[in-house]
Amino acid sequence: MAAIERTLVLLKPDAVARGLTGRLVQRFEDVGLKIVGIKMKQMDADLTRRHYFDLEERFGKGVYDATATYMQQGPVVALLLEGVEAVANVRRMIGPTFPGQAAPGTIRGDFAHMSKAYAEATGKAIANLVHASGSVDEAKYESELWFGADEQFDYPGLAERYVF
């Protein structure tokens, strides 16, 4: 069962504040992904640094600081999702980083529209609603960062019977 993966999703503070939690969780359940961990959390500077440990070296201090402020502006909802090639499938569902490039039908394309140019010109973080692990390695690191062993669940679901 090598293709069954677990991946981390965060509903970012803009998604939670906009009251989109239920609709976004629904989209993941609708495709048959199984919720094996879920909680609400206020990120602090330490968790932000550990979650986005390589963001500053990838994009510079300006992007890191704007993103850190954005991620701490209110609580997030963390989800651990399980399914067939869950990492790639969830990335496909959320769309690319900049909502202005994200196709309709993706979460970032359906619930936002901000462009990269606008974010760069204003120094604003991209309010793009969701985080999802970008690779299997990232998913392993992030699952352990966000969910303790007693917060990760195994239970029989209908998805294994009808979806995978």
Ligand code: UDP
């Ligand atoms: N980010 C940003 N501006 C950038 C690059 C990244 O605001 O130019 C923020 C944005 O919230 C993004 C997060 O940093 O979702 C992580 O960046 P990454 O490249 O990993 O994008 P993702 O994996 O979230 O699509």
Ligand code: MG
């Ligand atoms: Mg990423």
